[in-house]
Amino acid sequence: MILDYLPLLLFALVFILILFGYPVAFTLGGLSVIAGLIIYDVDFFYLLSLRIFGTMHNFVLVAVPLFVFMGIMLEKSGLAESLLETMSHLFGKLRGGLAISVVIVGGMLAASTGIVGATVITMGLISLPTMLKKGYSPELATGTIASAGTLGQIIPPSVVLVLLGSVLNVSVGDLFTAALIPGLLLVVMYVLYILIVAHFKPSVAPAITQEESDVFWRTGSAKRIVHAFVLPFSLISLVLGSIFMGVASPTEAAAVGAIGAIGLTAFQKKLSFGILKNVMKETTFLTCMVFMILIGASSFSLVFRAMGGDKILADAITQANLSPNMFLVVVLLVVFVAGFFIDFIEIIFIIVPVAAPIFSVMGIDLVWIGILIALNLQTSFLTPPFGFSLFYLKGVAPPEIKTSQLYRGIIPFVIIQVVLLVMVIVFPEIVSFLPNLNNK
Template structure:
């Protein structure tokens, strides 16, 4: 068996172990070290030292020499170096800070105020509660970037309100599931930070490139909600005065000033400082974390228990991401050393496909991987396999990254493994069935594919802001 064939066996065995339920980060590290030991093994030299024909043969000295050679495998140096590289990566420093900002905002009782304000402000729009829920999800997802947290909290807050307002269960569920995934795409997205660290693309340019596609997707969601509410009023009846009372304009302005503007200002301050070049993503993340603490204090929601929970969840999630990176770096280094990367590159070149066909193939594979895997595992493990192929087809890694971010929305929305649906089902009233939630997310899945088509047809939707702010 040749070394490239061993590399493919390594990849296939890893996929099998993942499907069997083994922890992915530790599986990556074990596979990388195990196959790496074979790749870097210097067995013949050690065996000759053990069997040399002199007076030391078979003595403790020969045994110690052999044992030293056996343990002195370069894969251990590789593992240590890759671990240090990940932990010293300045881009990844922003991850815990943005996570802390999100967990603090989640516990600051901001979202319920925000939803109530937007619900009142949009009362006269068809599907007003759905529109308010989508905008709330977009803002909250932008502030947190944690899909499970957004879907769960909005499911507890907005879903009962929509059901009480006689909204169709499937329609209401789809709105919350789709809105909750927007944090993957809309900056300051944790996913984009991870992609930047994996690909070497500037995180600042990624943030700028993802802005317009994110707004396109939110706009498509809102158009669908409003359009269906007009064409099929029974799925989203207009709220009565008892359900959403009329509020004087002065009181409404106060509600907006105290609920919408603080969170919007925090998000704009973070993004503005990054895009304007006033702060690095890490510095902006620190501003966001401090701003989240100030908001929690301002809303009198900061307690020691909530602070401790936020710190604990931040450390746990950050550790997961970092160890995934360590495992992925070791795995990919060994995979490439054995010739697996070159073998895949040669195979793709032999297919004689166009850049469009390659993009469709790559996005289809990522779409299918989204069923059993989380976005972090797809970005850290599998996307690096595609990155060396981009130069062959003259595809910009920035453009590819935004398409991947759009595509990963589907990993949370595609039955039967739509994680957003399972998050929502876990806290939804008993009468809301999982099949209803699945049916509700399918139209939003179509909106994601439309957004991907728009981005491909109009690539300036990705490149305009990066070129405007930073030039070519």
């Protein structure tokens, strides 16, 4: 009888050790190997080598280091700084214009880089001091930056969507297409919220002065606008356009994006051997981390399924008479809470593989599930007190910004996220419309 619960005990032990701060890859792999050796024997792990080689031959996963390289290279190019400065003047005369520019630039950086931490930190360093200097309330300023920075989780090309596509065994191109409408809806909802707040409380989101606006328009504004917009839009069009038009696979488009990012950095006169070396080092570090976790997750998945863990969960759900909708709610709640404590990579490789086969048996569209999980993770990363984006922003915020102000500022944006998540659950057509149109 006790043996029946060994898979669940293994799952609980992995989760507890991760919460205590042990490295995820080695916790997953180490515990799984120990459990496999005790219950089976060394020969059993021949299957693991086949799984690892299968992972290394996965053409889709090649997109991960390429998108990471593209994001880090663009971070070094100064593109974000140029975009924010130009946008702030374009929308500056509008109440809340500076905050709106941060949201739009966050969306554009998400479509250019797809790396949440880099976007939040970059915008925090560049725009937070400016917003505070212009008289914005700390709550609105920090809330806007943290929420705009996490748009990289859902707006393609997102590393989250690439990994979800691999784990769920669905087309990454379909996930990218499906994520486009929810991502743009989120940007629109953020902007509407800022406009409403600025209208009813003008003091928390003032417009820039006429004098500042005049200086901008007198000093080569047209050239700066073209320079700031043409470069990132060219890259976005190259990467996403080639995927949506069926010209290139996501992996091939990622390679185009990586080359394009080098070109943009060179055009900005920021490219040097030192920068290229640093970008390659950071890319190698992040890629090795992802793939070590992936190997650990493969070990865990192999042992967990061999012990009948997936059957135990499926039987438990059947006996509990959970409807597909109730099971979806349970999984989203687990993912949401897990997002407080562990990174999205671990969640994708630990929780999603356990739930995906059950969703498949229930006949639920896995592309829709992928978008819901990505939105859910994004919401989790914003939610106090453990949201990762809040920690990123707090790390670069001026000393006078209190944690309580950060928490108060983010709550309205979390509510917006939850509203969108519910909309996508109730109206799945938001996700399926573009993929269905594309497949006709």
